[in-house]
Amino acid sequence: MSKSFDAVIIGGGIVGLSVGYHLTKKGLKTIVVEKKYTGSGSTGRCIGGIRMQFSTEASIKLMQESMAHFTGMEKAFGFSVEFLAGGYLFLAHTEDKLDAFRSVIALQKKLGLNVRELDPEECEKLVPGINTKGLKGGVYSPDDGQAYPFKVLKGYINGIRDNGSVVRTYTEVTGIKSVDGIVTGVELENGEFLASPVVVNAAGPWAVEVGKMAGVELPIFPEEHEALISDRYEHLFDPMVVDYRPDGCYFQQMVTGQIIGCYTPVPNKPGKHTSSSSEFLLEMSKRTSRLIPKLKDLNVLRHWGGSYSMTPDGSPIIDRTGTKGFYVAAGMSGHGFMFGPAIGKYLAQIITEGTYPFDWDEFKLERDFSRKEIMK
């Protein structure tokens, strides 16, 4: 195999494969190097939610682009990625939370999102059987949705290979070489060297370690999460239901009928272990059945652990770095699956044209990290 590429991408999750796909489409001979199997990091462990309801202009624009990709994937890939526009319903159990949601509706509408506030009765119409005790209302967009991560990855892998580029699995990058501050390629665990003027760090929860290989420090902190999936059920509801109480949870019904969901532990659990706990199973059962009592008999098929890669402000880092030719696309929080398609397109633009697609301050490596995402 040739040992020289126009671009080396480290990481075969949604982000690395999307960047690889878009660079390949632009004519760059690209290799995506994955230490295990594609999707083995966070991507294969996520629950597939996709939404445009964010609180900043840059995140909304990023997601509008991603959504256009998700809706076009069946045509682009030649098979369904189980995309469903079932909507996202964010629930508020306090007036403060409702006010926080309300505070971003004007911006969301200005940017073209179809979003509206719902009262508790309207929430119940959307999600029959939901417990409205203590519910103040919610915000909802019917245009948000879901897709099946492994099928999306398959589409990108096919696209990369069909266009003459490479996806190499079970191969770990152990070093990044640079000369006079300019990247020259990567070293593999077996001692091979892949020469390239472009190296992209798309290593998800391992982005900090990969950054260090190039002398780039990243403010990214992996957190442990868990998720579960149930047996198939008759159709119950369409949207992702997001209960943001500290002891809340979020879940949706997949195209195939299973309920898939998770919750964010409070306090957060730093680390990137992927073990699954009985505590999660018990808590998740309590939380889902408190919200929709008829889910108390949910038959859980399996459950698993995975990582979020957090930045201090909850927005990803998608940028060039101080080492010329070394780029980073990491720190995705709980949004990397949905951000992935647009990140691939826009990072390919940053790499090949040297321009940002729009005001990119929110995603730059050198930024003020004190802002906080409200829809999270």
Ligand SMILES: Cc1cc2nc3c(=O)[nH]c(=O)nc-3n(C[C@H](O)[C@H](O)[C@H](O)COP(=O)(O)OP(=O)(O)OC[C@H]3O[C@@H](n4cnc5c(N)ncnc54)[C@H](O)[C@@H]3O)c2cc1C
């Ligand atoms: C329970 C759970 C639910 C979630 N739900 C959602 C959701 O509904 N919607 C959403 O958008 N996001 C969700 N997320 C977040 C989402 O999964 C991640 O943000 C996203 O998958 C990150 O993708 P990535 O490509 O950056 O990282 P990853 O998928 O982790 O890919 C990085 C890859 O890099 C590889 N790698 C690391 N180091 C090296 C090396 N040295 N050499 C070679 N390869 C290397 C790893 O093996 C890994 O496969 C969820 C996450 C979890 C855990």
